[in-house]
Amino acid sequence: MEIQWYPGHMAKAKRMMQEDVRLVDLVIEILDARLPLSSRNPDIDELGKNKQRLIILNKADLADEAVTAGWKKWFEANGCFAVTADARVRGNVRNSYQVIEKICREKTERDRKRGILNRPVRAMVAGIPNVGKSTWINSYVGRASAKTGNKPGVTKGKQWIRLGNNLELLDTPGILWPKFQDPEAGLKLALVGTINDDILEEQTLAVQLLRFLNRNYPGRVEERYGVGAGKTSAAANPEENDEHYRGEYQLLNEVAVSRGALKKGGEGDLSRAASLLLDDFRSGRLGRISLEKAPGSSE
Ligand code: G4P
Numbered sequence: 001m002e003i004q005w006y007p008g009h010m011a012k013a014k015r016m017m018q019e020d021v022r023l024v025d026l027v028i029e030i031l032d033a034r035l036p037l038s039s040r041n042p043d044i045d046e047l048g049k050n051k052q053r054l055i056i057l058n059k060a061d062l063a064d065e066a067v068t069a070g071w072k073k074w075f076e077a078n079g080c081f082a083v084t085a086d087a088r089v090r091g092n093v094r095n096s097y098q099v100i101e102k103i104c105r106e107k108t109e110r111d112r113k114r115g116i117l118n119r120p121v122r123a124m125v126a127g128i129p130n131v132g133k134s135t136w137i138n139s140y141v142g143r144a145s146a147k148t149g150n151k152p153g154v155t156k157g158k159q160w161i162r163l164g165n166n167l168e169l170l171d172t173p174g175i176l177w178p179k180f181q182d183p184e185a186g187l188k189l190a191l192v193g194t195i196n197d198d199i200l201e202e203q204t205l206a207v208q209l210l211r212f213l214n215r216n217y218p219g220r221v222e223e224r225y226g227v228g229a230g231k232t233s234a235a236a237n238p239e240e241n242d243e244h245y246r247g248e249y250q251l252l253n254e255v256a257v258s259r260g261a262l263k264k265g266g267e268g269d270l271s272r273a274a275s276l277l278l279d280d281f282r283s284g285r286l287g288r289i290s291l292e293k294a295p296g297s298s299e
Helices: 007-022 065-077 090-113 133-141 183-191 202-216 220-225 238-243 246-258 270-282
Strands: 026-032 052-058 081-084 121-127 160-163 167-170
Touching (some): 007 121, 026 090, 052 090, 065 081, 081 090, 090 121, 090 133, 121 133, 133 160, 133 167, 183 202, 202 220, 202 246
Parallel strands (some): 026 052, 026 121, 052 081, 121 167
Antiparallel strands (some): 160 167
């Protein structure tokens, strides 16, 4: 799903979210576990204030487990409930059931003390495109009831999915705009393929990824492609490499050659190599990789 975000669309998405959030007690925010801050909508704290907040660190199957554990703690320390998920696997959202049950029990208890009986907890799912909102709702609800491909600005009657006695879930997730104002976040979102960045073409992304891997996950490129052994120059000498990405381009060329992605004259086809490297990264074939760590975490 591709959404073009313009100021008008963002304002509309915000208005819809403000409308919907008024109806709910709990906001279930879906983030990409590989980049929880960068995949967070910049206005979500303001939009979700005074509501219970549950963070789903989704696509945890692709992220570094230790780093994800650091994020879970960080969100919990910041007043949110937090769970990890691979939303594609139904059994995997079970840990969310337990937390949501707990949130519901607390709310029902508070209501009871105020003399309100039998009012279910109302919840909505929200997040930027492509983080797995629809997949998570489908797995959680247990049937294909969530519609995919909703665009911001399409007005519809509100539909609720009743789950047990004490929970109602808004069936359409709130689609929020990503953090493209922050270039660092934009780069990470483009790396995982959440946003299609026209400015950053694949080769640029690929060399950035190679540099990141060299510094943070040394050995992964060699393991996968059998090239680049001992190529840690980027980490050893960051200043030189900040000016040029010569080392990374060379490495990309080696990836091309190792995969037989060659141009007519026999030299490496960097464009194809970039594509396959990004594809391998996005689908987890380079192993579990997180692009950002929780503030203050050693992991
Ligand atoms: P959205 O509603 O937030 O826009 O996201 P959606 O559920 O459509 O999911 C976007 C893509 O992310 C889908 O892949 C989906 O399968 C994948 N996905 C969702 N949750 C997870 C997860 O926990 N782990 C992994 N590895 N992937 C996840 P797609 O390629 O767009 O479609 P398809 O391959 O499912 O057909």
